[in-house]
Amino acid sequence: MHDAEDLGADTAPVRSWSPVGGVFIAVALACAIGAAFVVWRHLGQRHEEQVYAHLASHSAEVVLKVSERFHSYRMLLRSGQAFLRSREDLDLAAWRTYLQRLSFQEDFPGVQGIGFAQWILPDQLEAHTRAMREFGSSDYRVWPEGQREFLSSIVVLEPADWRNARAIGYDMYSEPVRREAMDRAVQSGEAALSRKTVLVQETETDVQAGVLLYMPLFGDGMPVATEAERWIALRGWVYLPFRMASLMRQMLDQHRGQVRMQVFDGIHAPEALLYDSHAGMPESATGQVSTERAQLGGIEWIIRLEALPSFDAEPDIRQAEFISVVLVGVLLVMMALFFAITRERAARLARTTGSLRRSEAKYSTLVNLAHDGIAATDADFRLTFVNPGFVDLVGRAESQLLGHALDELWADGSGESRELILARLEEGQSKRYEVRVTRGDGRQLTVLASLAPLNDGWGRMKGVIALLSDITERKEAERRIAHMATHDILTGAVNRLMFGELLGYALVQARRSGHRFALLFIDLDHFKQVNDELGHHVGDLLLCEAVRRMQGSIRSSDALGRRGGDEFVVLLPEVGADKDAEIVAEKIRAALEKPFVLEGREVRISSSIGIALYPEDGKDEHELMCRADEAMYRAKLGGRNRACRAR
């Protein structure tokens, strides 16, 4: 037997997301976002490290640059020292010429000048002042005024511009910061850098911190192995004054604006601040900072670099990384979603498939157990599926049915044409009608056929579903009930009610067409005696046989009715001449006169018949019936066994 496929299935409504699927999606999304955040944090930390490494590298670079710069300054001082040492008489004019030709400001940027401070014992001051005035500086004097144990005086400072000219004659040894550096230079015999001070060249505007680098000059050929010898041999200091802002500005060059540089003298404190590229700006507590220490001329400088927001090692890479992280995050989220959706769809499909299977099994069982015949056909009405009930109903094997048109089973002339049925089904209408089916054993059944179209996904009819119910017994019962309602149960003659209907109909027809009809009223003679002598059941048998004889005496278009007891009426719908009704009455009388053999005994009986004709004897049922009854009564009075016409 075929599966009951294509007969529909109950698919339970399916949730769009199962709770498990929803949790999975939430977890996947959280993981994806978490992973993207971790990567982002990691990249952020790496970037911070890169920035710091870059800043530290730049910081080391600055220290190296400063160290190299001071090394070259020392070389400059040494060259000055060497020049002056070679001259017995401190030939300042020659040295000035030498310095002017040196163009040191171009080769040694950041230097305010190069000068020589002469070491003067107090008793030499007067001669010194006189010699200097003779040398060309008429207003030369050593300042500040006052008695001091030791003196020094700036005697040359190139370039001899207005700013440096302010320093000529200044006794740097009188000022503690400079003095400390000058002493250190003599003590070490090497270049010594002063601590933070303010140059005497400063005016009232743009005052900057300043430092000075001293190189001691000893008398040529004098012993300088010990400090005491060096003090004896001391002739003065070749020195370089620096304005810190002018000096340090050139150290930042490529990162100017991106990095804040501060230089402190020995300690990280406001009072030790030598230089600040962003003066007045508060120091950042959270930003990237690199601090380096530089040893310069016996002094330690702290060089602090602070990355400003615009400082970024690799901004393009940083941007690319950011885009990558966002893309990877989006990709992860999309992958998680895609995976979750695919998983959910698979689960939904599995649920639907399971539901369909269960539904199919359920319907298959129902179809196979159904008592009624269930069948499916193709679009041409050819059977493609029949259930066991169908096979039993039509009494033919499944193999004899499949491939044959359903309406081939219909008895000839039963049901509508196939084309008409299919046309209605294609319009979407269901069809329900009674047909006669010829079974394989030749027996005919009355079947209620319910047909419904079976459509494909595009709404086109691809076949028909047929349900066949055997209603033969029901129809027979209906027929019997209808017969009982209209016929006499004992004799089968039309009953009083039905005869009234037929008479009324005959009257209508006769009135319309103008033809005549006849009504015969028949009463058996002495029937009571039969009952009394032979028994009631013999009387019944006689009544039945009498009806049979009367039926044989009239046409099939005539009607025989029983009024009750032994009274009968006959309707002759069409009579021509007057004699016609009398002839029929005579036939009936003669038929009833003949002896009856009932239960082996011969019984004789006769009949009295009254005849009424329409329209001569009556215009309606009641009148006709009365006239016929009267005529019958006259026949009785006339001696029975005769027929009388109404008057």
Ligand SMILES: Nc1nc2c(ncn2[C@@H]2O[C@H](COP(=O)(O)OP(=O)(O)OP(=O)(O)O)[C@@H](O)[C@H]2O)c(=O)[nH]1
């Ligand atoms: N056996 C049988 N008898 C019936 C039935 N119906 C009525 N009868 C009897 O039929 C008889 C009718 O009698 P009546 O017509 O009165 O009298 P009758 O003997 O025929 O006499 P007349 O008509 O004057 O010739 C009655 O005895 C009824 O009991 C029936 O269905 N079966």
